[in-house]
Amino acid sequence: MKLLGISFGRKGRSCDIITKQVLLAAKEAGAQVKFINTIQMDIGHCKSCAACIAGRDRGGQITCALKDDYHILEEAVLDADAIIVTAPVYALGPVGQLKNFIDRFGPAHDIAGATHEQEKRKAAGAALLDERMFTRKYVGYISVGGAITHNWVSMGLPGFKMFAASSCWIPVGQMDVWDMGRRANPAFDAELMAQAGAFGRHIAGCEGKSPAAVEWFGDEGICPVCHNRFISIDAGAMADDVECPLCGIHGSLEIVDGKIRVAFSEKEQNRARGRWEGQLEHYNEINSMIETAIPKLMAHKEDMKELMAPYEGFEDTY
């Protein structure tokens, strides 16, 4: 197994040390490991130019048109069999650089769209899309925060979910690490380092396993699919209609012996974002939007210029 560890933290600091501990243990368990720290990398944000999808649909490869260090990370990710992503919490969620990478990598590599395109190319005998994106990689997440209380890292791990969801890769576990301020250095905390080592051995042990055979490492959370603790409830909603907003699936909330339980049916779990059915649902959703939007644009062909005049004449004010 080729295991890549990516740290979005400062060089030589908490995220790096914890990630390296995972990699050291995985290496001992037989994995071939690689480590990348991204802090000095220039990974700009997606500008929504859609060149990645246009390239895919025109017979080319899925690649971002922006020229920066994103491509180094994309290549390393595609080349790995397993990836461990570690990011510090900034302002309650993962550092923006991780979100920048996710925005540029995730939607572009949507498995439903890519599979549809690959099947067309196979039927036509055309040049294929990079096969590496279709190999189901094992993915683990580590969120690292400085604050004493968990409520300061509440949107850390949930922010990692979309790293692998569009590709339908296999999440294998997570660590929610906070209180780094008082720890001073993760290496001072033997329990934390042992947990990171166990995570490394767990990932190495996933090699060759089907998604169903992979056991989850870490906090089980509330949602059985993403193992996060997020649940959204509409005001006045019935107890049998709560949602995991990360997976986009509905469940029933129960109170048993004073304890909250949320049950998600097998059917709902299968339509989670990050699973094949969920990705297909979203692919069809996007295509249906196009079908609705095009006739509207056609209907406004004549009055479009007049309709847009107040907005186009309104210049940026710096």
Ligand SMILES: Cc1cc2nc3c(=O)[nH]c(=O)nc-3n(C[C@H](O)[C@H](O)[C@H](O)COP(=O)(O)O)c2cc1C
């Ligand atoms: C701009 C900024 C915002 C931060 N916001 C939070 C926060 O909301 N919650 C938290 O627990 N820690 C927060 N931290 C602390 C970092 O998560 C913590 O120092 C972490 O260990 C950094 O990882 P590193 O040591 O690998 O660089 C913040 C740090 C910075 C620089």
